[in-house]
Amino acid sequence: MSEITCAFCKGRGTDPFNLLSKLAACQVCGGTGKVKVEEPMVECAFCKGSGVHPHSRLNCSACKGKGSVTHRGTKEECPNCGGAGYKVDGNLPCSECRGKGVVRKI
Numbered sequence: 001m002s003e004i005t006c007a008f009c010k011g012r013g014t015d016p017f018n019l020l021s022k023l024a025a026c027q028v029c030g031g032t033g034k035v036k037v038e039e040p041m042v043e044c045a046f047c048k049g050s051g052v053h054p055h056s057r058l059n060c061s062a063c064k065g066k067g068s069v070t071h072r073g074t075k076e077e078c079p080n081c082g083g084a085g086y087k088v089d090g091n092l093p094c095s096e097c098r099g100k101g102v103v104r105k106i
């Protein structure tokens with residue numbers, strides 16, 4: 001388990017889009033600016049590590065807004081999405097790699 005800077009709020013601890021109020025705590029890290037991700041991790045391909053869903057102002061559904069996701073084993077570019085982390089219009093994470101962009105080689 002490793003503590004990393006919350007990608008969604010960039011470590012500020014507040015809601016980056018002020019959806020609720022300017023003082024609302026970041027929903028991803030709860031206001032601490034840090035999140036825990038289990039090692040080994042890779043950058044989330046779906047949101048490109050930003051923690052923000054590409055088509056909304058919500059947290060990324062693939063990494064939950066953390067910007068990184070746990071990936072064990074070997075890494076190979078996902079054949080379903082070509083490493084992009086999403087398939088058609090970018091609204092949903094790829095079903096094969098779940099937004100990581102990489103899959104475990106079998």
Ligand SMILES: [Zn+2]
Pocket residue numbers: 006007008009010011012013014026027028029030031032033034
């Ligand atoms: Zn945060």
Ligand SMILES: [Zn+2]
Pocket residue numbers: 044045046047048049050051052060061062063064065066067068099
């Ligand atoms: Zn993500």
Ligand SMILES: [Zn+2]
Pocket residue numbers: 078079080081082083084085086094095096097098099100101102
């Ligand atoms: Zn994929």
